[in-house]
Amino acid sequence: MDTSVAYPHIEVDEAGIARVGATRLKVLHLVAAQRAYGWSPAELHFQYPSLSMAQVHAALGYYWDHREALDAALDAALESAERARPGLKEPEGLRARLRSLRDAS
Secondary structure, eight states: OOOOOSOTTEEEOTTOOEEETTSSOBHHHHHHHHHHHTOOHHHHHHHSTTSOHHHHHHHHHHHHHTHHHHHHHHHHHHHHHHHHGGGOOOOTTHHHHHHHHHHHO
């Protein structure tokens, strides 16, 4: 499998996962944040200060060139999270403890 890409700030691992440079941040996570919050590239840079503007733009460029595959991966991740949600339980008494902490301040 060819893992080379034409993006100097993007690395694709053996599993085909695109990451921003040598960071652990997946391009998909950056795109998900942009979608969820409507952030501009400048706001993404502000929210992820360890990334340069060049890295942010490279990640977004990579996304647009691979949009179909990355959108499918994001949709699959969201579906997986939705399937897992009903099985999740709130720890006993957590809500009450959080309310008491909030009310105490």
